[in-house]
Amino acid sequence: MLLEVRDLKKHFRVGGGLLQAGGTVRAVDGLGFSVDVGETVALVGESGCGKTTIAKMVLMLERPTEGAILFEGRDLAGLSGADLKAYRRHVQAVFQDPYASLNPRLRVRTIIAEPILAHERPDRAALRRRVEEVLDVVGLPATAADLFPHEFSGGQRQRIAIARALAVNPRCIVLDEPISALDVSIRAQILNLLADIQERFRLAYLIIAHDLALVEHFSTRVGVMYLGNMVEAGPTEEVFARPRHPYTQALLASVPRPDPDHRPPLDAIRGEIASALAPPPGCKFHPRCPRAVERCAIEPPAWRSLGRGHAGACHLAEAT
Ligand SMILES: Nc1ncnc2c1ncn2[C@@H]1O[C@H](COP(=O)(O)OP(=O)(O)OP(=O)(O)O)[C@@H](O)[C@H]1O
Numbered sequence: 001m002l003l004e005v006r007d008l009k010k011h012f013r014v015g016g017g018l019l020q021a022g023g024t025v026r027a028v029d030g031l032g033f034s035v036d037v038g039e040t041v042a043l044v045g046e047s048g049c050g051k052t053t054i055a056k057m058v059l060m061l062e063r064p065t066e067g068a069i070l071f072e073g074r075d076l077a078g079l080s081g082a083d084l085k086a087y088r089r090h091v092q093a094v095f096q097d098p099y100a101s102l103n104p105r106l107r108v109r110t111i112i113a114e115p116i117l118a119h120e121r122p123d124r125a126a127l128r129r130r131v132e133e134v135l136d137v138v139g140l141p142a143t144a145a146d147l148f149p150h151e152f153s154g155g156q157r158q159r160i161a162i163a164r165a166l167a168v169n170p171r172c173i174v175l176d177e178p179i180s181a182l183d184v185s186i187r188a189q190i191l192n193l194l195a196d197i198q199e200r201f202r203l204a205y206l207i208i209a210h211d212l213a214l215v216e217h218f219s220t221r222v223g224v225m226y227l228g229n230m231v232e233a234g235p236t237e238e239v240f241a242r243p244r245h246p247y248t249q250a251l252l253a254s255v256p257r258p259d260p261d262h263r264p265p266l267d268a269i270r271g272e273i274a275s276a277l278a279p280p281p282g283c284k285f286h287p288r289c290p291r292a293v294e295r296c297a298i299e300p301p302a303w304r305s306l307g308r309g310h311a312g313a314c315h316l317a318e319a320t
Pocket residue numbers: 012013014025026027045046047048049050051052053054210276277
């Protein structure tokens with residue numbers, strides 16, 4: 001196993017003024033998943049369910065409140081010195097917005113060289129070769145190295161962000177909504193590029209997205225999140241063909257499909273997503289669940305196997 005997340009939590013203290021009580025945002029509220037060498041695992045869920053918070057913890061930009069993240073079996077919390085540096089090299093990131101993630105004042109050459117120089121001391125010629133090599137891998141000419149980010153389109157900028165991530169030969173790239181800020185017409189190109197690179201360098205991807213169609217075609221396994229918890233996880237094909245959790249079913253039903261044999265959609269998901277600041281008791285999804293029974297409002301459902309490699313947390317999942 002390359003990456004493993006166990007019972008991870010991130011709680012943020014917020015507010016708390018002179019006249020107002022503070023609160024705790026339970027952004028990530030106890031969930032686990034794993035990513036194998038060379039595979040693509042997706043996390044999906046509506047806005048605010050905690051996806052980016054997980055990415056930040058995996059990237060060590062946020063410290064978990066509880067739980068553990070293991071890389072090749074070793075807890076990140078115990079890494080230091082060369083091991084910590086190696087982890088930072090092995091796990092890279094590509095974010096949603098290539099406009100915000102590339103420093104506008106630096107030339108592309110410097111942007112790509114930065115992570116390389118954090119880990120190695122190549123001579124000028126070797127550094128130059130390495131930068132031009134990764135630009136070539138992402139389909140940009142060597143001349144791109146001398147330009148600034150604003151001289152490129154959104155798709156080209158995302159290629160630069162991918163080149164920067166690749167420059168240090170990572171084992172895993174965290175992709176947080178990597179195409180959702182891009183023009184629809186170029187999304188497929190970036191996805192194809194990511195797929196090519198994955199095969200060529202045997203990369204693992206942890207992809208975070210709210211776009212189900214993207215997840216369905218791009219990931220091998222998927223975890224569906226709701227308000228900081230995983231509600232269902234399993235092989236992507238299986239979860240999409242036979243969703244077991246009412247939330248997954250509602251999410252899938254909300255995607256328009258041309259397939260006439262597709263099961264009739266459930267009612268659109270009722271109500272607003274609840275707040276991570278004051279999540280409902282019991283199953284957090286119960287106020288919006290079309291099938292909720294009394295028990296769902298009281299008892300948080302345990303994580304259990306649902307057969308065919310699925311697992312999930314629903315009191316009624318056995319009955320579906
Ligand atoms: N630094 C912070 N302080 C307080 N609350 C935070 C902080 N970061 C995130 N949150 C809250 O944690 C919850 C999860 O946020 P997160 O950004 O992880 O969601 P997300 O699934 O990535 O959403 P989106 O799809 O909109 O990107 C939200 O309620 C958010 O407001």
